[in-house]
Each structure stands twice: as C-alpha cells, then as structure tokens.
Amino acid sequence: MDELWFADGLDFTCLECGRCCRGEPGAIWVTPEEMQRLARHMELTEEEFSRRFMTKRWGRPSLVERKNGDCIFLDAEKCRCLVYGLRPAQCSLFPFWPSLLRSRESWEEARERCPGMGQGRHFSQEEILAMLAKSPFFEL
Structure with a gap:
C-alpha cells in the first residue's frame, strides 16, 4: 500500500448477511491463542480441535472450510457465525x-x-x- x-x-x-463467510476458498488464519479459546469453548482438547477444524493455508494455521468454500463455523441456514464472540x-x-x-x-x-x-x-x-x-x- x-x-x-x-x-x-x-x-x-x-x-450480518454471512456473505464474507461463504463461497470462495481462502484462508481463515488463526493464532494459537484463538485456537485455544475456540477449543475451550467447544470443550475439546487443542489436539482434537486442531484435528477436526484446522488446516494449513499458505504455511499458516487456518480453519477448514466446507467443500463449497463456506467457513466450517457458518450456520448457512441462519447466515450466522456459530462462534461469533470468539471469531x-x-x-x-x-x-x-x-x-x-x-x-x-x-x-x-x-x-x-x-x-x-x-x-x-x-x-x-x-x-x-x-x-x-x-x-x-x-x-x-
């Protein structure tokens, strides 16, 4: 810039239309602290959370996406983030x-x-x- x-x-x-959370593949990078908060919130170990919800994109930890490109935490029916307060x-x-x-x-x-x-x-x-x-x- x-x-x-x-x-x-x-x-x-x-x-709150949810359009930013869907559609095109990309990366939703997550810090270790954010991952810890999300794992705690979901009552999962960090290892289990990582196995189920994390991947690597461009060398950085990222949330996985559904096959259609939607964020794994998007409630597509309600167009709402399931972890909005911890996103x-x-x-x-x-x-x-x-x-x-x-x-x-x-x-x-x-x-x-x-x-x-x-x-x-x-x-x-x-x-x-x-x-x-x-x-x-x-x-x-």
Whole structure:
C-alpha cells in the first residue's frame, strides 16, 4: 500500500448477511491463542480441535472450510457465525484487509459482494491502520 487512497476513511456496517463467510476458498488464519479459546469453548482438547477444524493455508494455521468454500463455523441456514464472540481477528477485521485496501478498485470489487461496505459507520484512516497494526497476520 504505497499510497493510501482511503485517506478520508471508509464506511462500513456489518449487516450480518454471512456473505464474507461463504463461497470462495481462502484462508481463515488463526493464532494459537484463538485456537485455544475456540477449543475451550467447544470443550475439546487443542489436539482434537486442531484435528477436526484446522488446516494449513499458505504455511499458516487456518480453519477448514466446507467443500463449497463456506467457513466450517457458518450456520448457512441462519447466515450466522456459530462462534461469533470468539471469531478470529481476521474475521473481525473484515473488510479492512490489505488485499481490499490495496486500491479503490479492490475495495469496489469487494463492495459488490458485501452490502455493508460503503454505508453506515465511518472509519477514519487512523482507525483502519490501527486495526491492521493489531493483527498478527496483516502487514501494512
């Protein structure tokens, strides 16, 4: 991100449609701490949780996806995350990912799939950069 095209900030409000959790294969990276919290919540050992719900994507631990690309923790019928309160940081940062912030075109392309992008709460450039700085996986 050489030039920050979003210097005036961006608008986003989650409409809880579940579109960000489905459809296309990718990676849902998880830190060891996030995995521990999820395992505890599900009353599983870390080993059992890892065996059932984890894989590696691009060399990093990631949640598995269903064959159709949906996140394993998406309740497709209700379009809700089954572990919303414990979801990985990557999930809570959406749509403020470097890949979507790289250019206005990338943001607009994602906006076609996410009805919450471009409306609602205004996030300043400083807020967006601060969120990314806290992420263990995203580099500015």
